Amino acid sequence: MNDHHKTFIAFVKLGHFLREFVTLETPNDEWSRKLDEAIVLSKHKNGWFTRENVIHALKSWGELLTDENLTAWLSAYDVKQNRPKTVALIMAGNIPLVGFHDFLSVLITGNKVLAKLSSNDNVLNIFIKDYLVSIEPSLKDSIEISDGRLEGFDAVIATGSNNTSRYFEHYFSKVPNIIRKNRNSVAVLTGNESTEQLNALGEDVFRYYGLGCRSVSKIFVPDTYDFDTLFKAVYPHHPIVEHVKYANNYDYNKAVYLMSEFKILDNGFLTLKEDKSYSSPIASLFYERYKDLSSLKERLASDTDELQCIVGQGVVEGEIPFGKTQQPSLTDYADNLDTVDFLLKN
Structure with a gap:
């Protein structure tokens, strides 16, 4: 089994685990207990991360991470054309797992993640990393979480405010980049x-x-x-x-x-x-x-x-139905910039 397929299977297994977890009344195995503890700790670190909201995020991702959904999403791309690289991810922390789509996109296209986590959302992201490595040890070399200065990356995806974006644009101007601002x-x-x-x-x-x-x-x-x-x-x-x-x-x-x-x-x-x-x-x-x-x-x-x-309903092209903004699909890219296309072409 090649590394790309191993990574694909790891995310499918993660999806299965998340779907099972959100239906549990009480954690019944080691990883369920660890996730339960991570949810409690994330609320201690960030008062906005209530259990209900974290479960909503986990449930949404559980529903997206299926063999069928991932296959359909990636079928629009020629992933084999990817040139392996290290991609620095500067993640936001405003809502639970807000940077997970970038994390998924980088790994599933065969690249390495060098992540700078927001202190507002580091607990859940670290749990996800640990879980993925436990089911697919080869991913250990593909995921690095950095506390210090980011070095040795070939491209960057940075999410921040309109103020930080100016700094990001200056600092990361020499490598291919996606810099996200307030929306x-x-x-x-x-x-x-x-x-x-x-x-x-x-x-x-x-x-x-x-x-x-x-x-x-x-x-x-x-x-x-x-x-x-x-x-x-x-x-x-x-x-x-x-x-x-x-x-x-x-x-x-x-x-x-x-x-x-x-x-x-x-x-x-x-x-x-x-x-x-x-x-x-x-x-x-x-x-x-x-x-x-x-x-x-x-x-x-x-x-x-x-x-x-x-x-809206029947108002503009590309509108989202009422009640669905927080249920994005895999093809709903932030800022309408196709992250997978960016990763494969740089």
């Missing part, structure tokens, strides 16, 4: 949405406390939109305010808005503020009214570099 996701409402669709939109807004680039941070609504319908539909998500860090952000941002005499709408766990910006603070959702859909489409098309997902 946000939006939803376009027409007023014809069902209660079920609006409730599903709550999943796009509140999953991972809105910390992901695929989290909806702004909605566009028609001039005469009735927000009561939206507030009623998302009300079942109200237990989110029982999370201390979320509640603190809700209270703080609401106070700032009120002191600044901004006009806001509020339902006890989410504030809605009219704002041109795409990036809203935690526990706040920006909105903007539009007069006609065609000019809004033009604007969204011109702002494509700032947007990760556009949620």
Whole structure:
């Protein structure tokens, strides 16, 4: 069995393990216990990583990592043309396993990972590395996690903010690179949405406390939109305010808005503020009214570099259905840049 096939099988086995784990009431073997401990520790290190959100991430990846899904994904590429290289990964830590797609892409195409983990999400990533090496020891030489200065890499994929991206672009300019910046996701409402669709939109807004680039941070609504319908539909998500860090952000941002005499709408766990910006603070959702859909489409098309997902029904090409932003497929590349293609051509 060649190394590429061994790596492929290791990820299929990881998927099987994750699918089994999320159905367990109590861990029943050594690796399940280790993952259970990793989930507890990751919450201690990062208060946003609740068990529910970590399980959501593990379940999503478990469903994607099947022989069928991986085969279908890779069938679009000639992986044999890859020239083995070491790829530095600078990972974000805003949501659980946010950098896993890059990690998977590098290894499954036959390259080595040199990873710089975010302190906000290092526990789960280290567990995944240890599990993969336990079932496929040859991967030990293909995965290095570095605490210090990154050296000896041939390409880089770095995820950060608009500020760090300038540093990354300067520092990594001499090697092939993908540098990711801040992005946000939006939803376009027409007023014809069902209660079920609006409730599903709550999943796009509140999953991972809105910390992901695929989290909806702004909605566009028609001039005469009735927000009561939206507030009623998302009300079942109200237990989110029982999370201390979320509640603190809700209270703080609401106070700032009120002191600044901004006009806001509020339902006890989410504030809605009219704002041109795409990036809203935690526990706040920006909105903007539009007069006609065609000019809004033009604007969204011109702002494509700032947007990760556009949620809607029958509004724009490539839109994502309500409730599905946090269930990306293997072909949903961050920033719409094909990572596998980048890896095979450099």
